[in-house]
Structures are given as C-alpha cells and as structure tokens.
Amino acid sequence: MPLPTQTILGLLALTLWAVGATAQGAPPEIPGRDSTADHSKFEILKQEFDSGPEVTKACISCHTEADDQVMHSIHFNWNFEHPETGQQLGKRNVINAFCGSVAGNEPRCTSCHAGYGWEDMSQPPPQQSTAVDCLVCHDRSGQYAKSATDAGHPPLDPVKPGTTTITGAEAWAVDLSQAAQSVGMPGRENCGSCHFYGGGGDNVKHGDLSSVLYDPPREVDVHMSAEGENFTCATCHVTDRHQWDGSRYATHASDEMGTGKPGARRDVATCQSCHDNDPHEATIKGIKLNDHTDVLACQTCHIPEFARGGVATKTWWDWSTAGKLKDGNPYHEDGFTQSDGQQLHTYLSTKGDFEWAENVAPIYAWFDGQVEYTTGNVTIDPEKVVEVNKVSGARDDGRSRIWPFKRMEGRQAYDKTLNHLAYTHVWGPTTDTAFWTNFDWSKAIEAGMKAAGQEYSGEYGFVDTHMYWPITHMVAPAEQALDCESCHATDGRMVGLAGVFLPGSNPNGWAGLLGRLIVLAALAGVALHILLRVISGKKGGTS
C-alpha cells in the first residue's frame, strides 16, 4: 500500500531534523586526541591551583622550552617589527578603528593577552616564565576563561558579582586543576574566545571570525564545518615552536610554491599550501578558472560574503557622537536586529553610533600582503578620510593578488594641531579621566596620549577613518563560490579597480562602438537597397 503523501513528508521532515540535530550537536572533536600523554595522570597536575601562573609553573616543569617559545611570539609580545616597512606594529603600538588602542586601557584590553598580569603597556609584558598563559590555548575542559578586566587572569572562586569573561558571558569560578588535567591541542574554542570577540563583541572586528565558527554549517565554512573538513583553526594556522603562520601585518598574499614537493611542506596557512596553484579540475572550465590564479586570491571567489551564518559585524563606528547622556545617565539604543533576532546596540553613550551588517559583499583591492599603519606618530590630512591602515599592492609587482576586504568606516579622535590620530583612555572604572566613566574627551585623550607616550597639543577633533581587514575565513563550498558575472558584468564587483582587464565589463569600448556602427551601416545599406529596388519596381537581374 502506498504511503500517504503527508506521512512521507512527515518522515522526511523527521529525517532532516535528525540530521540537523546531529550536525548542530556537540562541538567537533579535536585532532590529536590520540596523544601518548594523559595529563590527568600527571601527579604535578593533581593539586589545587590558586592562580594561573601556578599552573604554568607546573606545565613548564616538563615542557621546559614552552615558556621561552611563547614569550617570543606575537601572542605574547603584541609587538611586530614589520620586515619591509620597519614600522613597529602589534597591538602594543597600533591604533585601530574600533576601541582605539590598548595603551591606556590595559587591564581591560590585556585580558586577551596570552599571559598574566600585563597592566602597563608602556612596559614589555611581564618577563617571568609563569607569566605565560598555557591554559587559554590548551585547556580542553571547556571551562577555563579569562576575566574581561583582569589583565589575563581567570575568574576564580569567589567570583566578584558582575564579573564577565572576555566573550562577554557572566563569569564562573574556573577550576584550574580540572583545566590543567584536560590539556590538549588548541580547539576552535581556545582561539575563538579571543579572536572571535575582537573589538568588544562577537564578530565586531574581523567580519569573517565569529562564534558561528565554533560549529559552522557547511555553507558558512566548508573547512571548519563538521559536515565538511571539521578543521580547527590550527589545522591551517600551522605552528613551529609556538610561532604561528598567518599575519595581518605581513600576509602571504600569494603563494607560488603551492603544495611543494609531495610531503614537503605545511609551513604556511595559505590556501595554496594544500590546494596548489592550479586547484580546479583539468576541464575547459577548470583550466579557465585556474587562469585566474595569477590575479585573484582564492578568497576573492570562494568567500562571496562575510559575516555569514547569523552573526553581524560592525561596519561603522562614530566615536564623535559618544558621550550624550539622558538625565545625566548613559543610555543605549538597539536599532539593529540580527537574523537570529538578537537586538544589537546602534548607540551607546560610551561608544557612539554603530552600524552593523550581515552577509556583506567585500570590497576588493590589489594586495601584496603588506600593511602600513597610521600609528600615532604619522601625520594625517584631516580633510580626507584617514586610512588607519593601508594595504599595498599593484598588478605588476609580481606578488599581489586581488583580495577581498572588510572596510571598517567611522569617525575617531585626532590631535587637531599635530594632525596625529589620538590614543584614548576609555576604560578605567576608578579613574577620573576614563571616557567610559567620565564622558570627557579632553581628559580621556590627554590620558590616552600620556599612556602611549605620545605628544599631545591639547586640541582634539574627529576625523573620518577607514580600516581594512583582509577576508580569508568563512570559505564557502565550491558550488557557492562567486559566479563569473559577479565580476564579468558592467556593474561587477571589480568596477573601478586599476590594472584589470575584465571581459564583459565594458561592451561600449571603441571596438564595441565601431563594430556596432559597422553592423548598423550594413543594415542601413541593405534597407536603402531594398527601398530603391521597391521604388524602381524592377526585379533586377532575373534571368
């Protein structure tokens, strides 16, 4: 007997629901759980720890070189001397278009430091071995966290009411012993607790790094999805002695080496290091697609939009409107509804006006991987939009590719006399200068500039800024890559980009116009000829 349609549909729905439920279930397992060491059996870890540094002390009693390795990494130093421009970059030095700067806001911003107790940015991070935070990357118990305002320390029993973690969640008392006995290779939660929440909230900063990546559907990230490759961050971001590949200051914008010889390399996080430089199949279509790899980054076609999967990213931040109060009290407006229904702030007295967006089409630029920052000592032109960071590159330099970027736009403070971007002291619940406490820009900027060791004239204003974030995560499945006509069209995505010849983008060039004139002339000639034949009434030539 045939099943009634309703029953079939019902069964189908049930099946889909069950499949979905599996996919959305427990976080994917971490590769490397086949380790030969079970840390829960180590005597030294079977103790009550009173602080993070005590755990670190236990770790380095076996892992003797780990602390030294970490302390030479950018995760610890937040300092990066750019090999090409010589600029001193890293969080310790730069100004960004979000919260501004770390300097002057330490215990808050340094809560994401891969260490403990960095409370003064004018000094290098603490140099004792136990200042390294092993657990933030290696805890696999899932209950280790860092307090939002404690210079990297975890919330411990008793937790002060109102404490939050760096992801904005209400803090709980971390069990350090359990954490220490659980350690393993970093999972996506380890990296994500800092990197997904940059700029003060979920996906605020990058646009392509959000909490969606903890367990993304295949459409959002084909590599990280449990239905896809189930990668963790470190699958691509390979390490060597605690040094990671993958930099926004000096990026591998292209990788001519590809996969290298069989088995030879996995030393970079580039797409090409797995997929090689001719990744498409050897068909006419595939060959033509491979022909694009000399000008396009893989990301350009394969990440059609960022901020996918239901978490929006901040696209506009106007600090100049911050500080408005209602009856002497700070207030907020929630003008943006995220696709999951969550209301997001569009005004905060502390931070000013925001705009948000989901599923954002990137902007595109030639990128050689090198990024120059408008640091506090760079003179700006306040009449123009200031680029907080500049991405460089050109078609003919032999290493640039067209890359997708998130462009963060906003207005932020600058020194009106010296024409320098300003460092601002915004966080400081107990100071009388912090902006978020006192809502007084002149004090906040003066204190920020002092904390950063920068000269300040005392005159401030606000200037329009742009900041560029290379988009490289949230790679979509191949079938959802950009269509050809996303670019090969008169109003395509590459409009205005220099150094590009794009078939299909300009049917009205000289040849197109001249050609159409030829066809029109032929048609007009024929029409005239017909007309004359009709008028003369002769059927010429018929034998």
Add this chain to the structure above:
Amino acid sequence: MTKRCVKVYPRFERLWHWSQAALIFFLLFTGLGLNGAHGALPFGPAVMLHTTAALALLALWVFATFWLFTTGTWRQFIPKIEGTFAVARFYAWGVFKGEKHPYEKIFWRKHNPLQAATYFALKWAVFPTIWISGIAYLTYNIWSGSVDQPVTWITVIANLHLLAAYVIAGFVIVHVYLLTVGHGFRSHVAPMITGYDTIDLTPEQEAYLETNEPGRLKPAD
C-alpha cells in the same frame, strides 16, 4: 555553350559552408554575450560554449584549408580586377534598372569577381584576425608573463577580436541579403544545399564531364 546542371559544390564544401555558418552564428551569439552586449546567457557557460565552438571552427578550418589546397579549389578564391567594376555597378545601379546580373557562373569560377574579392579579404584579413586574436585571448596566461604590459596587450587583442566579429556580422548581413538580388534567394541557396547549379559549359567541358565525371552532370533536358 550549353546550360547544364552541374555539381559545383561537392559534399565537403557544403558541409564546410553550413557548419561554418552555424558556428559563426553561435560564436557571434555567445561572443556578444561575453562582451556584455546582451545578457541571454550566464557568463560561465557562455565561455565554455564559445571556446568549444571556436575550437571546432578552427578544426573545420584546418580541414577546409587542406581541402582547398589539395583539390586546387583555392584558385576559385583568387580575386581578379576584371569584371569587378561591372558587378559593383550592377548592385549599385543596374539592379534598380532591371538589368541582368553581369556575371555568368562558369565551371571553374563559382564566384563573381566582387564575391571572390570579398572572400579573399575575409580569408586573408578578417578570419586570421579573429582566430589569431582568439587564440591569443584564450592563451593569455601562457604569454602574459613574457610581455611588458599584459593588460594593454590583452585589451588590444580583445578589441581586435571584437571588431573582427562585428565585421563578420556585417558580412553575414550583406551576404544573406545579396542572395535575394539577381537570380533570387531560392536559386542562390539551392546549390549550396544540393550541390548542383545550372551553368554554361563549353563543349569541351561538357564532353570531359560526360566521359570522366558523369556523376557531376544531371541528364540534359
């Protein structure tokens, strides 16, 4: 001189002509889509279809060139000044006066002089332009690294390719229209389908064909 119905277009030539016509129409349609002149086809499939059709046409041209030279038919396409003016004058003037087409098709000369000159230009200028520029266009990635300004080169190449395509479109329009002038559309098209056309044969030609190639002659009325 006798009028006889003679096979003037052998099977291969007809196959060549009609496959070439179909491919040219197809290439014009897909190519203009790629150029952005119309949006009837998605870009990706249009690239594949255009490329495949172009490769097919190139293969056909290889065969046709071989055939032209091995059979000696290439001589049919050598233009001659003699008689050109008369044909041009006919199209521009005589046709309106009801004059007779000045050219009589003869056995070893299927095209009138103006036609031959047009085909000569097409074969030696326009077609080479389109296939050389097309191959250069297609193989951009192979040579782009060895020139100074690849973007300038590809822009010029693409524009030449497009312009040549438009010239071919212009040719097709006039070519089809001229079928209606003179003996009329049906009698002009029919030989390219059946292969047979009525032409003047000298007694010698007639005798030769009767004796050696009787298959090329339809029985006399």
